Amino acid sequence: MKKPADGGVMVLRDDPAAATFVTVQGWRSRRGFFYGEDEDMARYDGCTHVRCSRCGNPTEKSYTACQPCRSLAEQERYAAMPRAEWDGESMVYSQTLDRYFSTPGDAEDELEEGQTLGSLRLVLCTPNRGRRIDADHFAEELPEDGDLPDVLTAAIAAFNAAVDEAPVLSWSPGKVALACEEEVKTGEPCTTTN
Numbered sequence: 645m646k647k648p649a650d651g652g653v654m655v656l657r658d659d660p661a662a663a664t665f666v667t668v669q670g671w672r673s674r675r676g677f678f679y680g681e682d683e684d685m686a687r688y689d690g691c692t693h694v695r696c697s698r699c700g701n702p703t704e705k706s707y708t709a710c711q712p713c714r715s716l717a718e719q720e721r722y723a724a725m726p727r728a729e730w731d732g733e734s735m736v737y738s739q740t741l742d743r744y745f746s747t748p749g750d751a752e753d754e755l756e757e758g759q760t761l762g763s764l765r766l767v768l769c770t771p772n773r774g775r776r777i778d779a780d781h782f783a784e785e786l787p788e789d790g791d792l793p794d795v796l797t798a799a800i801a802a803f804n805a806a807v808d809e810a811p812v813l814s815w816s817p818g819k820v821a822l823a824c825e826e827e828v829k830t831g832e833p834c835t836t837t838n
Contacts, residue, residue, distance in 0.1 A: 722765045727823035730768065737817040739765035744815060748822060766822040769815035774807040 655662050670680040674690030688694075693702040696710040698717070703710035709717065722739060730736065736745050738754075741764060745751040751764055777800055779792045786792065792800075 719765070722767075722821060725767070725819065725821040728768060728820045729823050734771070734818075735769040735815040736766045736822055737769050737815075739767060739817075744769065748824070761822070761824040766824065767817045768820045768822055770818040771812040772814045772816055773812060774810055776804045776807050 668680075670678055671683045671686035672678050673686045677686070677689050679686035679689070688705065691705055694705045694708075695701070696703045696713050697708045698713040699710065701710050703713075707714065718739065730748050736748055736751055737743070738745065738751055741754065743754075745754075745766075748761060748766060751766055752761055755761070755764070779797065779800065781800075782792055782796065
């Protein structure tokens with residue numbers, strides 16, 4: 645029989661040449677999905693837990709590390725952050741409580757017995773402001789080598805001036821940890837254990 649590329653031979657559905665039964669070997673996951681020779685993917689699909697990349701204990705497969713190791717890694721990342729004192733304006737974010745506070749004093753009001761500000765893992769927040777625009781915003785609508793009309797150029801300038809003068813819209817956790825009082829006094833990082 646000729647292949648269709650060699651002249652387009654007609655083959656009917658019931659013709660033995662239309663299909664051939666073959667036996668295929670490969671890896672099938674516990675959930676029934678076939679992965680051919682990719683044993684690793686089949687095993688991952690079929691498992692519910694994997695080994696923690698840090699300690700080797702089982703953890704849900706959606707994580708690479710178990711909860712205790714994830715908590716330890718978060719504490720290590722926090723300990724490695726640069727420190728600064730509160731500027732009197734920025735909001736602060738508690739990594740421990742997943743909450744924002746207007747001042748470190750507000751965060752201190754939330755302390756439970758035995759906790760310190762250091763145990764809240766406070767981070768100085770950065771302000772989120774409106775986004776400026778420029779003429780490139782209209783590039784797709786302009787003809788090639790076309791210029792933006794003066795009325796839009798003036799409107800963009802006025803909009804950008806308003807953005808620059810507008811108050812902060814919101815706050816996001818920054819990359820600088822709050823140097824808490826005990827850290828300022830001793831020069832040693834605050835305790836971060838709860």
